Amino acid sequence: MTVTEINSWQSVKAEVMRRIIERIWLPGDMIPNEIDLAEEFGCARATVNRAMRALAEEGLLERRRKAGTRVALNPIRKATLEIPITRLEVEQRGWSWRHSILERSETSPSVTVASRLGLSVNVEMLHVRSLHYADNHPFLYEDRWVNLSEVAAIRDVDLKEIDANEWLVQNTPLTKGDISFSAANATKQEAELLQATEGEAIFVIDRTTWNGDIPVTIVRLAYAPGYRMHTEI
Amino acid sequence: MTVTEINSWQSVKAEVMRRIIERIWLPGDMIPNEIDLAEEFGCARATVNRAMRALAEEGLLERRRKAGTRVALNPIRKATLEIPITRLEVEQRGWSWRHSILERSETSPSVTVASRLGLSVNVEMLHVRSLHYADNHPFLYEDRWVNLSEVAAIRDVDLKEIDANEWLVQNTPLTKGDISFSAANATKQEAELLQATEGEAIFVIDRTTWNGDIPVTIVRLAYAPGYRMHTEI
DNA sequence: TATTGTATTATGTATGCACATAATATTTTG
DNA sequence: CAAAATATTATGTGCATACATAATACAATA
Known part of the structure; x- marks a missing residue:
C-alpha cells in the first residue's frame, strides 16, 4: 500500500x-x-x-x-460564545480592571423585573449597580437584581472586593440562562457613566439565570461605545 | 446493592x-x-x-x-448560537419574507475589504447590497462582497430568486468563520433604508467566512431598530 | 544547589467484540 | 390491497485490553 x-x-x-x-x-x-x-x-x-x-x-x-x-445541507455552523467574567475579559485584553459600586440596596423589585423573573413584587432582592473600568476608562455599566431568597449568602459579601457576577458564578450553580443581545441609544445617565454622548449606540446584553426553576439573577450589561463581541466558527 | x-x-x-x-x-x-x-x-x-x-x-x-x-473554576457556560439564514429567521417568527437587490456589481474590492480578507485589491469580487423585509417592513440591510475566483458559479445565479447567503450556505463549503457583533448609530443611508431615524441604535453583525484558507465572503448585516439576538444556555 | 534524567501516573486513544436501538424494507395476514 | 408483523441494517453504546502521551514527582548527577 x-x-x-x-x-x-x-x-x-x-x-x-x-x-x-x-x-x-x-x-x-x-x-x-x-x-x-x-x-x-x-x-x-x-x-x-x-x-x-x-x-x-x-x-x-x-x-x-x-x-x-x-x-449536511445547511451547515448551520453553531457559533459558541463564552459568557465571560468581565474582570477576565478586561485582563485578557491586557488592561487593568477595577470596578466601583454605584448603588447597593435590599429592596423589592420593580414590576418589570419581577414579572421577567416570574416572582412576586414582595420578594426581597438585592439591587446592585456598578461600573467596570478597563485601564481606568469606563468599560461596562451593570444593573443587577439578585434573588435573596435563593442566594442569601450574598448579603455578607463585600462586593467591592469581588464582582457580583464572579461571586455568583463561583458560588451558585446556574443550570439555565436566557441571554439576549441588542443595540440601544445611550440614555443621559448611561452616557455620563460611560463617558459617551447621549444617544450614542451602546451594545447591551440582558441575561437572566436560574438554578433549576428558581430565578437567581437578572442583569443588564451596557458596554461603552466601540465594544465588539467576537466569536469564531 | x-x-x-x-x-x-x-x-x-x-x-x-x-x-x-x-x-x-x-x-x-x-x-x-x-x-x-x-x-x-x-x-x-x-x-x-x-x-x-x-x-x-x-x-x-x-x-x-x-x-x-x-x-471548572469559571463554568464558562458556552452559549451556542446558530448562524441563521435570514429567510428562515423571518419565517420562523411567522412573518413573510422577501428581499430586494439594491446593487449588484462585479468590481475590485475597497482597500478595507481586501485587507480584511487578506486579498489583493486586483481580485474581482461580487458586490451585493440588499434589503430584507419581514411582512413588508425593512428588517435587515445587507452589504456583501463575494470572492469570485473562489465562487465563480455565483455569477450565474439570479439573486432575486435566492438570497446570496442562502445560496452560499448551500453551495460552498465554509470551514471557518469570523463573526463580531456590535452596536452602531444608523447612518443617513441606513436610516432611510431601514425606516429608522438617523443615529438610531442599530445591531450589526460583521462576518467573514473561509473555505480552508481561501476567503469566500465578507458581509455586514445591519438590523432594523429593535432587533434582538437571543440564545439560551 | 541547580539541572538533568527517569519513573510514575492520569488521561487519551485504538481495537475487537457484543449487544441495543431506531428506522427502513420486506413479508405476512386480514 | 392495506395494515400489521417481522427481518434487516446503520448507528449507538458498553466493555476489556493495550499502548500512547503529557505532566508531574523524584532521584541522580555535576
Whole structure:
C-alpha cells in the first residue's frame, strides 16, 4: 500500500472533512457507512465513529440510525460564545480592571423585573449597580437584581472586593440562562457613566439565570461605545 | 446493592453534574480519577471517560493528563448560537419574507475589504447590497462582497430568486468563520433604508467566512431598530 | 544547589467484540 | 390491497485490553 494509513480518529476526521471541502462529497450526499470507511482507512469502526460523531457535533454531517450519514445541507455552523467574567475579559485584553459600586440596596423589585423573573413584587432582592473600568476608562455599566431568597449568602459579601457576577458564578450553580443581545441609544445617565454622548449606540446584553426553576439573577450589561463581541466558527 | 447501577455514559454524566450542581464537588476541586469513578459506578473506564469528555467540552470540567480532572473554576457556560439564514429567521417568527437587490456589481474590492480578507485589491469580487423585509417592513440591510475566483458559479445565479447567503450556505463549503457583533448609530443611508431615524441604535453583525484558507465572503448585516439576538444556555 | 534524567501516573486513544436501538424494507395476514 | 408483523441494517453504546502521551514527582548527577 502506498497509502498512508488513516488510523487515528483525528486523521479520519481530517480526511472526511477534506472530501467535503473539495466537494468530492456534496451537500446532501450519503457517505459510505462506518464499516466500509473503517475498511478503507484501515482502522476500527469505533475510530470512524469517533470522527463522524465529532463532525456531526460540528454540524458538518447529519446522522440517523439505519438511514446513514449524509453531508449536511445547511451547515448551520453553531457559533459558541463564552459568557465571560468581565474582570477576565478586561485582563485578557491586557488592561487593568477595577470596578466601583454605584448603588447597593435590599429592596423589592420593580414590576418589570419581577414579572421577567416570574416572582412576586414582595420578594426581597438585592439591587446592585456598578461600573467596570478597563485601564481606568469606563468599560461596562451593570444593573443587577439578585434573588435573596435563593442566594442569601450574598448579603455578607463585600462586593467591592469581588464582582457580583464572579461571586455568583463561583458560588451558585446556574443550570439555565436566557441571554439576549441588542443595540440601544445611550440614555443621559448611561452616557455620563460611560463617558459617551447621549444617544450614542451602546451594545447591551440582558441575561437572566436560574438554578433549576428558581430565578437567581437578572442583569443588564451596557458596554461603552466601540465594544465588539467576537466569536469564531 | 440498593444502588442503581450507573453504567451508561449519560447516567455517569448526570451523576457527576448532580454532584457539581449540589456543590458536593466545589469549583476548583479535584475529583476522583477515572479508574476510581469506574469502580464506584460499576462501569468501565471508557464509559467514565466518555462522560467526562462531554462535561469537559461543555466547560464544566477541566482535564489535564496526569494532573487529573477538576471542577471548572469559571463554568464558562458556552452559549451556542446558530448562524441563521435570514429567510428562515423571518419565517420562523411567522412573518413573510422577501428581499430586494439594491446593487449588484462585479468590481475590485475597497482597500478595507481586501485587507480584511487578506486579498489583493486586483481580485474581482461580487458586490451585493440588499434589503430584507419581514411582512413588508425593512428588517435587515445587507452589504456583501463575494470572492469570485473562489465562487465563480455565483455569477450565474439570479439573486432575486435566492438570497446570496442562502445560496452560499448551500453551495460552498465554509470551514471557518469570523463573526463580531456590535452596536452602531444608523447612518443617513441606513436610516432611510431601514425606516429608522438617523443615529438610531442599530445591531450589526460583521462576518467573514473561509473555505480552508481561501476567503469566500465578507458581509455586514445591519438590523432594523429593535432587533434582538437571543440564545439560551 | 541547580539541572538533568527517569519513573510514575492520569488521561487519551485504538481495537475487537457484543449487544441495543431506531428506522427502513420486506413479508405476512386480514 | 392495506395494515400489521417481522427481518434487516446503520448507528449507538458498553466493555476489556493495550499502548500512547503529557505532566508531574523524584532521584541522580555535576
